[in-house]
Amino acid sequence: MQPIKLGRITVHKVHEMDSPTPLLMQLPGVTAADLARLKRWYDPGDGELTDDPETSRMTFGVHSFVIEVDGQTILIDTCCGNHKDRSLPEVHQLNTDYLGNLARAGFAPEDIDLVMCTHLHFDHVGWNTRLDGGKWVPTFPNARYLFGRRDYAYFVENPKGEALHYEAFRDSILPVMEAGQGILVDEDHVAHREIGDGVWLEPAFGHSPGCCTVHAQAGGEAAIFWGDVIHHPLQMIRFDLPFAFDADAPQAGRTRQRVMAKAAEEDLLCFPAHFRKTSAGRVKVDGDAYRYEWVPE
Template sequence: MKPIELGRMRVHKVHEMDSPTPLLMNLPGVTAEDITRMRRWYDAPGEIHPDPEQCLMTFGVHSWVIELDGKRILVDACDGNHKNRSIEAVHQLDTDYLGNLARAGFQPEDIDMVMCTHLHFDHIGWNTRLESGHWVPTFRNARYVFGQKDYDYFKANPEGEAVHFEAFQDSILPVMEAGQGELVEADFCAHREVGNGVWLEPAFGHSPGNVIVNAQADGAPAIFWGDVIHHPIQMIRFDLPFAFDADPAAASRVRQEVMARAADEQIMCFPAHFRGTSAGHVQRDGEHFRYDWVRE
């Protein structure tokens, strides 16, 4: 997709892969009525079917690169290549992510900062790459920003989080050992100041330390919401627990709050997993919400 310009800021999408999974495996409780409502504004062929049992939840996996004031900030680092994962669909990937980064206009050494909304495996993988049998930081000139709360949680190898601990070992620890990682609180300001720069905001629930990235620079505000919302169906069923939510009740509450604010303030949204152009605006739709994608 073409870069999106918002005042002094320009945002680029860097695609890694599309990952289809059964919808009800991730979001049990979705009904045919919910699907009918969503299909008024989202009806992807091969993914969405009137019968929820036949629907897929296809995740678009990508990073966003923010260009602002001469800085290049990469938000969320996808799955990564050549990594051993206990989930077969992302085990030993070999994608053209770095080629897509180059086609967006960037080499790894051009990135000044990497920000991870949370430390799940599909948001940290490209933090490192394999060189001569060792994991080294992919973005050698970057300062990597990791939330302290998630870092402490995953470092302890918590029960039920095996795939994320695998990623922690090969995609977080090597960055810290290289001296490029910085642990920050959930209200950290990464560039300039709140309202005129790039800053974090707590969005705990999906993971213990989940955050969103806000950005604004003499233009419309932007939000990079990571996994607060994974798929358009959650615009309608924001109440349902998602399979990977650490605290489902908190995640649902945050999901609804973020959508309400995005709709009421007409914030430009940059989801981590929506397909197509991904970027767009949340709109109110009665007691629910809907999404309008930016067109190519």
């Protein structure tokens, strides 16, 4: 994605990795008819989608977004991180060039003023910290880190069934709090200026107990950074299906539908956490569901 300018805001994408998984492992219940409908407007052309759910894959783009606004540099979601012990083999002990990609976007870790995490799952907090002399330290030494209260209160208790995310909580959240750079905020917190002219959170509960969307507008088009409300374009057709990591699947489905309706009605420029291609785009009504129109490169 090339940088996108929206009034006083400039948005950059920082790529970490692409992560393919079997489709039905993440979205059980997808049918051949769902795939045929999706392929009317989305097919990456690399074999990810076949005509059969059993042989199709779901490939996640894993990336951050950087917002420049009014002299502030804000990083949204920090991906998986390097050198971290994870019980999921695909993300165990990664060694990606994320910081190199951040530099190529024009930023050093010291340039980041604020880190915002849409929620506290492992693939949204990992680069909060880096390994330095055998110790986890904040990657962005000059930044304040905003963490939602609900997710923090949930994960600090090491909840049953959340071992993967608790691993990330221990090495990517607690060291930031111990360094005095973490701030717990409500899920409707205004991070910069005011609603409608700044950067703010809105609750989007379901995927995690405290999942949020980040909104930004400053003298131009309105933008939404929806985190994991929608992982893959297929969920725009089947927003009713539970996703593998949803904490409250029925609530997550309702949230998906509400966010898509809002994005379509208000013509928001959308920045999904896991869509491939240019990632950025717009939600459009498509009969009884939705479709996505990517911003061209």
